[in-house]
Amino acid sequence: MITAIVLYDLPSGIGLEECRTHFTTIAPSFLQIAGFVRKQFICSSDGKTAGGVYMWKDRASAERFYNGPWRQGIIERYGNPPRIQFFETVALADAATAFAGALSASGSRQQPALAK
Numbered sequence: 432m433i434t435a436i437v438l439y440d441l442p443s444g445i446g447l448e449e450c451r452t453h454f455t456t457i458a459p460s461f462l463q464i465a466g467f468v469r470k471q472f473i474c475s476s477d478g479k480t481a482g483g484v485y486m487w488k489d490r491a492s493a494e495r496f497y498n499g500p501w502r503q504g505i506i507e508r509y510g511n512p513p514r515i516q517f518f519e520t521v522a523l524a525d526a527a528t529a530f531a532g533a534l535s536a537s538g539s540r541q542q543p544a545l546a547k
Contacts, residue, residue: 433487486520
């Protein structure tokens with residue numbers, strides 16, 4: 432499982448509420464992307480930086496997406512390329528599913544170790 436943190440600077444005239452409206456509109460389209468697991472759409476409280484925290488099944492899926500039309504759309508919409516960092520997702524604590532524990536490289540959940 433891969434986590435990608437994506438950030439880009441926003442031009443003046445696009446801020447927190449504009450991001451909220453746009454992100455709410457486009458959110459359902461992410462559910463159709465191969466290898467996509469989850470995205471948290473983010474925007475700084477000052478409205479100067481936006482992006483997302485993504486979870487992917489694998490890095491190849493993430494790179495296919497980020498190197499496709501999405502990248503050019505970000506550049507055209509916001510005037511600058513996204514900054515992307517990739518991380519191995521090694522553990523997860525998720526209140527929505529009540530899971531807290533390790534994730535294998537394939538993303539399968541592993542029984543958490545008992546705390547001492």
